[in-house]
Amino acid sequence: MERRKTTGDMSAAELADVLAQVRAGDAEAWGELYGQYAPAIFRFCRRALPTREDAEDATTEIFMKVRQKLGTYDSSRPFTAWLYKVASNHCWDLLRRRRIRQDLETGDLETLPLEHPDPDQLEQLQTEHDSKHVRAGLAKMPDRARMALVLRYYSDMSYDEIADTLGVRRAFVGVLLLRARHQLREILAEGGGGMRTAAAGGKP
Amino acid sequence: MNHFDEMTALLYLEQQLDTAHAQEVRGHVATCNDCRNLLRALELEGVWLRQSLEADDESVPAHLVQAPERGGTPWGWLSAFGLGAGGAYTMWSGFVEPWRAQAAQSGFTQGNLLTMLFFSGAFWKGWDAMRSLTEFLALATLGVLVIWLLRRHLRRTTAFAVVMGAMVMALALAPAGQAAEIKHGNPNYTLAAGEVIHTDLIVSADAARIDGDVDGDLITFSRSVTVNGHIKGDVISFSEELHVNGMVDGNVRAFVKEFQLNGTVGRNVMSWVGDMNTDEKSVVNGTMTLGAGDCTLNGKLVGDLLSFSGSLELDGSLGRNVMVRAGHLRVGPKAVVAGEFKAQVRKPADISPDAKLASPPVISIVEHDSDKSYSSPRYYWHQTLLWGASFIFGLVMLLLMPGFFFDAAGACKRTVPAFGFGILFLFALPIVAIIVCFTIVGIGVGITSLMLWAIALYAAQVVVGAWLGDRLLGPSTGVGAALGRMALGLLILRAIGLVPHLGFWINFLVICLGLGAIVLAIYRYMRPNLQAAAVV
Numbered sequence: 145m146e147r148r149k150t151t152g153d154m155s156a157a158e159l160a161d162v163l164a165q166v167r168a169g170d171a172e173a174w175g176e177l178y179g180q181y182a183p184a185i186f187r188f189c190r191r192a193l194p195t196r197e198d199a200e201d202a203t204t205e206i207f208m209k210v211r212q213k214l215g216t217y218d219s220s221r222p223f224t225a226w227l228y229k230v231a232s233n234h235c236w237d238l239l240r241r242r243r244i245r246q247d248l249e250t251g252d253l254e255t256l257p258l259e260h261p262d263p264d265q266l267e268q269l270q271t272e273h274d275s276k277h278v279r280a281g282l283a284k285m286p287d288r289a290r291m292a293l294v295l296r297y298y299s300d301m302s303y304d305e306i307a308d309t310l311g312v313r314r315a316f317v318g319v320l321l322l323r324a325r326h327q328l329r330e331i332l333a334e335g336g337g338g339m340r341t342a343a344a345g346g347k348p
Numbered sequence: 349m350n351h352f353d354e355m356t357a358l359l360y361l362e363q364q365l366d367t368a369h370a371q372e373v374r375g376h377v378a379t380c381n382d383c384r385n386l387l388r389a390l391e392l393e394g395v396w397l398r399q400s401l402e403a404d405d406e407s408v409p410a411h412l413v414q415a416p417e418r419g420g421t422p423w424g425w426l427s428a429f430g431l432g433a434g435g436a437y438t439m440w441s442g443f444v445e446p447w448r449a450q451a452a453q454s455g456f457t458q459g460n461l462l463t464m465l466f467f468s469g470a471f472w473k474g475w476d477a478m479r480s481l482t483e484f485l486a487l488a489t490l491g492v493l494v495i496w497l498l499r500r501h502l503r504r505t506t507a508f509a510v511v512m513g514a515m516v517m518a519l520a521l522a523p524a525g526q527a528a529e530i531k532h533g534n535p536n537y538t539l540a541a542g543e544v545i546h547t548d549l550i551v552s553a554d555a556a557r558i559d560g561d562v563d564g565d566l567i568t569f570s571r572s573v574t575v576n577g578h579i580k581g582d583v584i585s586f587s588e589e590l591h592v593n594g595m596v597d598g599n600v601r602a603f604v605k606e607f608q609l610n611g612t613v614g615r616n617v618m619s620w621v622g623d624m625n626t627d628e629k630s631v632v633n634g635t636m637t638l639g640a641g642d643c644t645l646n647g648k649l650v651g652d653l654l655s656f657s658g659s660l661e662l663d664g665s666l667g668r669n670v671m672v673r674a675g676h677l678r679v680g681p682k683a684v685v686a687g688e689f690k691a692q693v694r695k696p697a698d699i700s701p702d703a704k705l706a707s708p709p710v711i712s713i714v715e716h717d718s719d720k721s722y723s724s725p726r727y728y729w730h731q732t733l734l735w736g737a738s739f740i741f742g743l744v745m746l747l748l749m750p751g752f753f754f755d756a757a758g759a760c761k762r763t764v765p766a767f768g769f770g771i772l773f774l775f776a777l778p779i780v781a782i783i784v785c786f787t788i789v790g791i792g793v794g795i796t797s798l799m800l801w802a803i804a805l806y807a808a809q810v811v812v813g814a815w816l817g818d819r820l821l822g823p824s825t826g827v828g829a830a831l832g833r834m835a836l837g838l839l840i841l842r843a844i845g846l847v848p849h850l851g852f853w854i855n856f857l858v859i860c861l862g863l864g865a866i867v868l869a870i871y872r873y874m875r876p877n878l879q880a881a882a883v884v
Contacts, residue, residue, distance in 0.1 A: 183408040191401060197762075200409055200872070261354065263389035270396040275403035282401075297394065298401040303364060318359050325358075325393065 154180055159223055167214060178207055181224075185231050191294045192235040194283055202238060206231045228299050232291070232309045239287040261329065273332050281331040289324035296321055352376060357387050361394065410751050533570070539577065548581060556587075558594070565598070573604075575611070582615075599634070609647065616651070624657075628664060628682075635668075652687070662703075677711075679703045722846075735842045742810035742834050752869055753814065754830070756807075759865035759872075760815035767857075770808075770864030777801045808862025809855075813837030815865070 154162070162180075165173030185206055189199035209230055217226050273281075282290050291310060295301040307314040352360075352373055359365050360373045377384050529545055531537050533553020539545065541559040548564030556570040558577050565581035572589045575596070582598035590604045595612045602619035609617070610627040616634035622641045626632070630647030640657040650667040660672055663680030669687035677693045679685075681702035689709040691697060697711050746753045759766055781797040817833025820840075841858055845851040 182412045186408050186412050187404070187406075190406060196406070197872070200412065203412055261386075261389065263385040266389040266393055270392060275400040278397070278400035279403075293397065294401065297397045303362075318355060318362070318364060321362075322355055322358050325397075328397075 160219065163214070163217075163219065163223065166211075174211065181227060182207060185227065188228065188231055188294070188299060189235060191279070191282065191298055192232070192291055193238070194287075198238070202231075202235055206234045209234060228301070229305065229309070232295055232299065232301070236291055236309055236311075239291070261326075266329075269329060269332060277332060277335065278328070281328050281335065284331050285324065285327055288320065289327050292317070292320045293324045293328065351380065351383055354386065354390070357383070357390050361387065361391055537570075541577065626664065646682070673714075679705075679709075685709075731842060731846065735838055738806075738809055738813070738838050738842075739835055741806065742814065742838065743831060745807060745810060746830060746834070753811075755872055756811045756862075756865045756869035757814040757818065759868040760812060760861055762865075762868060763861065766861050766864030766868060768864065769867040770860035770862065773801075773863055773867050774805075774860060804863055804866050805859055807866060808859045809838065809841055810834065811862040811865050812858045813841050816840060 162173045162177050166177055182203060186199055186203040189202040189206070190196060193199050193202055210227065213230065217223070282293065285293075288310060292306060295306045295309060301309070303314055303317040306312075306317050306320075310317075310320070312320065356365070356369075356373060360370055363370075365373065377387055529547055530550045531553070533551065533556060535554035536556070537551050537553035538557040539549070539560040539562070543560035545560070545562045545564070548567070549558075549562045550567045550569075551558075551573075552569045554570065555572040556568050556574070558566060558573075558575045558579070561578040561580070563580050566575070566579045566583045566585075568583075568585045568587055568590075570585075570587045572591075573585050573587045574591045574593065575583065576594045578594055579596045579598070583592065583596050583600045583602075585600075585602045585604055587602075588605045589608075590602050590606070591608045591610070592600060592613070593610045595614075597614040599615045600609075600613050600617045600619070602617075602621060604619065605622040607619055607621045607624045608627070609625070609630045609632070612631045612633070614633050616636065617632050618637040620639045621643075624638060624640045624643045624645075626645045626647035626649075628646040631650070632647065633650045635651035636645075636649050636653050636655070638653075638655040638657060640655065640660075642659050643655060643657045644661040644663070645653075645666075646664045648665040648667075652668045653666055653670045653672070655670075655672045655674065657672075657674045659676040659678075660674040661678045661680065662670075662683045662685075664682065665684040667686050670685055670689045670691070672691040673693075674691065675694045677691055677697040677699075679697065679699040681700040683700070683703040683705075685703075685705045688707055689705055691709060691711045692714045693711060694714055696713065697709070699705075699709065742753075778798060778801060781794045781801065784794040784797060814830065814834040814837055817835070817837035820836065821833050841854075844854045847854070
């Protein structure tokens with residue numbers, strides 16, 4: 145799965161050439177690499193972090209790290225995957241450092257009952273809310289839940305990658321994603337949507 | 349198989365189930381309508397989430413988009429640097445230097461207030477350690493501010509070395525002190541005629557009488573001070589009464605209740621005084637700067653006069669320009685003014701027809717704020733002009749630095765931090781500027797800081813106006829739409845500002861919010877820019 149977003153259309157050969165030049169200390173090549181990927185990383189950060197200012201800061205800091213760590217990049221693997229890995233790790237570290245993350249979140253997720261949605265209401269929710277609503281709802285979500293959704297549905301990370309980034313067991317990633325979806329539904333519904341989860345056991 | 353739960357459905361859709369389990373789900377879905385509907389709804393939700401997350405509904409900041417051109421000459425940076433240097437030179441030569449020169453004419457001759465008032469005077473003689481400590485504290489404060497601003501660059505040891513080196517050099521350049529004689533009265537002190545103090549003299553007494561000569565400066569802390577002798581340095585007096593009948597070669601700086609000048613001052617007079625009188629025999633060879641309650645000047649003044657006083661009576665000879673702000677002004681028949689005469693008064697000036705004025709006096713009547721008439725069309729015309737001025741300022745700001753303009757206006761959204769920073773900088777920056785004046789860095793930098801602060805205060809209304817317009821009419825794109833929104837916002841702010849009493853507080857809040865937003869925008873621009881770092 146490799147659908148990470150970038151700007152421009154640098155070919156694999158060109159990218160390899162640019163990376164080699166950056167490693168050799170070529171400032172212009174670094175500028176080119178930055179111009180190619182910084183907007184995409186900003187968009188990722190904008191979704192993973194609560195505010196625009198956080199995203200701008202994080203983008204800058206991520207590229208500082210990239211420049212420092214470029215020597216450790218294994219060129220046999222996709223560069224964008226490595227770049228997004230660095231970015232997601234940085235964003236998650238940032239949130240953890242700020243102690244925004246709820247320590248109780250894990251426990252809540254494991255103990256809260258999963259309520260089945262009504263498929264009709266779920267579809268109605270999707271028709272009533274556009275991308276702006278979703279993005280606004282995302283900003284209101286707990287950090288771990290938001291990160292999980294962004295990593296999975298924006299960055300197309302695998303369950304293994306998500307587990308590694310968020311520091312959870314792989315088996316827990318599915319629970320995390322499902323609970324995140326539920327939280328997003330609740331937030332959107334409270335914001336005027338028509339979605340309400342059905343009582344447990346009420347549906348299939 | 350029974351109905352499967354939502355967790356299983358999600359894992360099935362995301363291909364996370366093992367083969368056997370997935371096969372079981374697949375088989376059940378083929379026969380169960382409810383589970384098929386659930387699966388379909390979750391699948392659609394996944395698609396909807398992806399599409400929503402991928403939608404680009406927000407612009408990427410310019411500094412994250414622009415990549416340096418390959419091999420191109422950085423003309424933009426060169427131009428910006430050239431313009432910046434030119435602007436700095438213009439500001440210095442056009443604004444700061446004239447102020448500094450004016451200050452020098454008024455007796456502020458030694459580059460910075462600290463040196464002038466204390467360290468080259470007798471007042472501070474023998475207090476080298478204290479001087480070093482005070483200067484160090486002032487410089488350390490500045491240094492901490494600089495380090496705070498550059499903290500993200502401090503990974504580069506050169507920047508740190510430059511800052512620390514500058515501080516060390518500033519300390520190393522501090523002027524040296526000299527010794528002084530310190531006299532305490534019991535309760536009075538008299539320096540008899542014929543006696544000479546060969547250094548500076550510091551006197552603390554109930555009444556101090558100086559009939560002898562002092563080769564250095566005379567500093568007094570006394571209820572009453574009379575100077576009949578010859579002071580070759582400056583006279584600095586903190587007292588209730590000061591009478592100068594003798595001769596002072598340097599400056600007189602008086603912080604007194606009553607100041608009577610009958611003698612000669614070689615350089616300048618600067619005084620904050622309740623009552624001030626100069627006898628017709630008195631001579632001041634430099635300039636005179638006064639902040640006085642009642643003031644009567646009958647003597648000869650060679651240089652300029654700058655006076656802020658409750659009432660001012662001029663009946664002497666004034667060699668150069670006169671600039672006065674007074675409650676009441678009277679110009680007597682013996683008055684001679686060789687230069688320009690400008691005055692702002694609250695009541696019509698009383699000017700004797702026998703007074704000899706080189707040019708017609710320019711006298712304007714200043715009204716109390718409470719005198720402004722809300723029913724006068726002229727008042728509203730004046731407000732319209734003020735609105736137009738702020739709009740033109742915003743227009744220039746928008747055209748010259750659109751990115752900063754929009755960033756600052758956008759920063760108003762962060763109301764709490766903007767207010768916090770606004771209040772902090774509103775009060776802290778002038779204090780820092782005054783501290784700068786008291787350090788070796790000098791008056792020039794202090795005045796520059798105050799001017800930038802004043803510009804930021806004015807720009808605050810523009811920033812808030814632009815933000816308010818955006819809030820009312822919705823976000824816009826393009827310069828034209830932004831100008832329209834700014835004009836509307838400024839109009840509303842000015843209209844609210846007209847409300848008695850409430851308007852003042854609204855304006856205060858606007859200044860705090862706008863100033864804070866400007867600070868936040870500047871902070872954003874000061875963050876490390878990797879692209880710039882890459883091409884250095």
